[in-house]
Amino acid sequence: MKKLYFLFFLLLSTVMQSQSLLVPDRVFDGEALFTNWIVVVDGNVIAYAGPPDKCPVKIIKDTILLKGMTLMPGIIEGHSHLLLHPYNETSWNDQVLKESSAERAIRGAVYAKKSLLAGITTMRDLGAEGAGYTDVYLKKTIDEGIIPGPRLLVAGPAIVATGAYGPKGFHEGVTVPLGAETVSGIDEAIRTVRRQIGNGSDFIKVYADYRWKTGEPAQPTFLLNELEVMVATAETAGRYVVAHASTPEGIRRAVLAGVETIEHGDFGTLKSFNLMKENNVAFCPTLAAGESVAQYGGWIKGKGPVPNRIIQKKASFKEALQSGVEIIFGGDVGVFSHGENYREMELMIEYGMTPLAVLKSATSINARVFHLDGLGQIKKGFLADVIAVQGNPIDDISAIKSVKFVMKDGEIYVREP
Numbered sequence: 192m193k194k195l196y197f198l199f200f201l202l203l204s205t206v207m208q209s210q211s212l213l214v215p216d217r218v219f220d221g222e223a224l225f226t227n228w229i230v231v232v233d234g235n236v237i238a239y240a241g242p243p244d245k246c247p248v249k250i251i252k253d254t255i256l257l258k259g260m261t262l263m264p265g266i267i268e269g270h271s272h273l274l275l276h277p278y279n280e281t282s283w284n285d286q287v288l289k290e291s292s293a294e295r296a297i298r299g300a301v302y303a304k305k306s307l308l309a310g311i312t313t314m315r316d317l318g319a320e321g322a323g324y325t326d327v328y329l330k331k332t333i334d335e336g337i338i339p340g341p342r343l344l345v346a347g348p349a350i351v352a353t354g355a356y357g358p359k360g361f362h363e364g365v366t367v368p369l370g371a372e373t374v375s376g377i378d379e380a381i382r383t384v385r386r387q388i389g390n391g392s393d394f395i396k397v398y399a400d401y402r403w404k405t406g407e408p409a410q411p412t413f414l415l416n417e418l419e420v421m422v423a424t425a426e427t428a429g430r431y432v433v434a435h436a437s438t439p440e441g442i443r444r445a446v447l448a449g450v451e452t453i454e455h456g457d458f459g460t461l462k463s464f465n466l467m468k469e470n471n472v473a474f475c476p477t478l479a480a481g482e483s484v485a486q487y488g489g490w491i492k493g494k495g496p497v498p499n500r501i502i503q504k505k506a507s508f509k510e511a512l513q514s515g516v517e518i519i520f521g522g523d524v525g526v527f528s529h530g531e532n533y534r535e536m537e538l539m540i541e542y543g544m545t546p547l548a549v550l551k552s553a554t555s556i557n558a559r560v561f562h563l564d565g566l567g568q569i570k571k572g573f574l575a576d577v578i579a580v581q582g583n584p585i586d587d588i589s590a591i592k593s594v595k596f597v598m599k600d601g602e603i604y605v606r607e608p
């Protein structure tokens with residue numbers, strides 16, 4: 192009997208210990224903003240979210256007051272490269288050619304932590320860019336608790352058409368490591384997708400277009416049937432394909448082939464975005480990458496004349512909004528500093544979205560598009576990936592920069608008064 196009591200007490204105390212009560216000023220649950228809400232976390236799951244008087248859980252040991260703060264789902268970054276760092280530090284070419292996979296892995300571990308502390312609890316990483324499957328191993332070490340970082344969805348090496356990717360500028364007798372894996376023809380396309388999935392890619396990234404020569408405009412790369420077999424092969428294995436595509440023809444082929452998201456879409460037209468919407472393909476605009484590259488090229492935002500590329504991108508993004516295509520949040524972080532993911536949010540607003548739409552995109556919409564069940568919302572039964580920011584990001588998006596609380600999978604990584 193004594194033993195039974197002891198067991199009961201032990202069980203009760205573990206249950207109580209693992210519960211915490213979060214009391215912010217307001218809650219953005221992934222869909223809308225609520226005041227006078229509390230959130231109860233039990234282990235790694237959200238046990239309750241709503242008004243205090245309706246809360247069924249009565250005794251909670253750990254109360255966390257988040258004064259003046261907005262509690263929201265952990266941010267889901269939709270387009271990152273943990274294995275790249277800003278091109279104004281080291282050019283993309285030099286990163287691929289001169290930094291070993293070991294160096295890039297160490298850097299990636301630092302950037303993963305930085306991202307998590309900035310409120311990014313999940314990240315879709317869009318290609319190791321010449322570092323093989325280092326992203327797969329980053330994910331593994333994060334999952335095993337060796338290093339702190341967001342939950343990762345990783346692509347491994349992106350797939351490009353033979354001859355279409357860089358680094359370029361060497362004569363044909365020089366073999367250099369490429370930023371992606373090259374493929375030509377149906378058989379090789381099928382084999383490569385299968386091998387990548389076997390090696391740990393969570394999804395497949397293809398380049399539907401690219402500049403064949405440095406400095407020239409992008410042109411389509413793969414034939415439609417090459418794209419189609421890659422999608423079919425991935426889907427057979429329960430995976431999906433996403434496409435880098437900037438040109439209307441690249442976008443068209445990728446959408447018709449059945450990819451799930453289009454990345455960049457810089458020269459997309461209303462017709463391109465309508466086609467995406469009709470086919471339930473989401474759009475990741477990566478505005479922050481475009482602005483960063485323009486600034487590395489000498490543009491001083493707010494001072495110098497606005498570069499044509501930026502004018503073009505703004506016009507194209509307006510057409511995307513007009514079409515009603517699903518917009519996902521992803522800045523191509525790595526091109527700019529890890530941990531500054533908020534820059535994409537600021538630009539999405541500057542380019543015409545409402546703060547509420549941007550926050551939904553970065554949480555519930557990204558979760559849905561990336562097939563992340565149980566993430567992206569503060570809702571009973573969902574995983575306890577939650578953050579708190581000082582202020583109200585719906586009134587002023589810059590609040591998203593002051594992350595004061597980060598919980599991933601029920602574990603607290605940031606807790607500032």
Ligand SMILES: [Zn+2]
Nearest residue numbers: 270272317523
């Ligand atoms: Zn990218």
